[in-house]
Amino acid sequence: KSIVVLISGNGSNLQAILDACASGFIAGQVTAVISSKADAYGLTRARDAGCAAHSLSHQDYQNREDYDSALQQLIERYQPDVVVLAGFMRILTASFVTHFSGKLLNIHPSLLPKYQGLHTHQRAIEAGDSIHGCSVHFVTEELDGGPVVLQAKVPIFADDDAETVAARVHEQEYRIYPLVIRWFCQGRLQQQGNHALLDNEPL
Ligand code: GRF
Helix, strand or coil: CEEEEEECCCCHHHHHHHHHHHCCCCCCEEEEEEECCCCCHHHHHHHHCCCEEEECCHHHCCCHHHHHHHHHHHHHCCCCCEEEECCCCCCCCHHHHHHCCCCEEEEECCCCCCCCCCCHHHHHHHCCCCEEEEEEEECCCCCCCCCEEEEEEEECCCCCCHHHHHHHHHHHHHHHHHHHHHHHHCCCEEEECCEEEECCEEC
16 A cells, blocks of 8 residues: 655654554555755755655745645545545645545544644643544544544643653554554445545444
8 A cells, every 4th residue: 555644843753653654554655745844854864765755845836725735636646545634734725625525634632622723742741631542533624623543542640741741642643543544455444425434433
């Protein structure tokens, strides 16, 4: 299976996915990594793993529609079975999301539907939550609103700050994202409207 990964930064989730492909845990390969930022460290990870690495800056495009249509064309070169957002910090147009509907996955650092958007760890701490986590979901037009496939929970302790919580959440992200991609590449996972199905059972 062909996996295209979109990033904007460090790419530690990308690394977990690359490692899972290399070990055979995921029956697929990352055929391309595309970053919205030219200096993203994830591009180095991609090159080190022998993947095609591209950067696509919004500064080279007039508007969101033009950017997303260039992004779509670049992705299509790799004929992906699945397109994986891993810390890709841009909102995607409805047309892009519709084009890749059913094969577009994202990981979000909260227990959705809680804390959509940014600064999720800080918000969970400020709300006094004792449980926090991360979610892998199919992407729909609704930002951070698509059907959830898998979540992992972590505790928040009294002496935590956003950084210590983020580190704890990251460890779980590196477990659940490769697992969901494994299921997808095995043909076990599907999106049906606002539902995710595993082995034809609603999740
Ligand atoms: C992760 O926490 C992910 O949940 C969020 O962005 C972060 C990306 O980190 N969407 P990395 O680039 O994979 O290290």
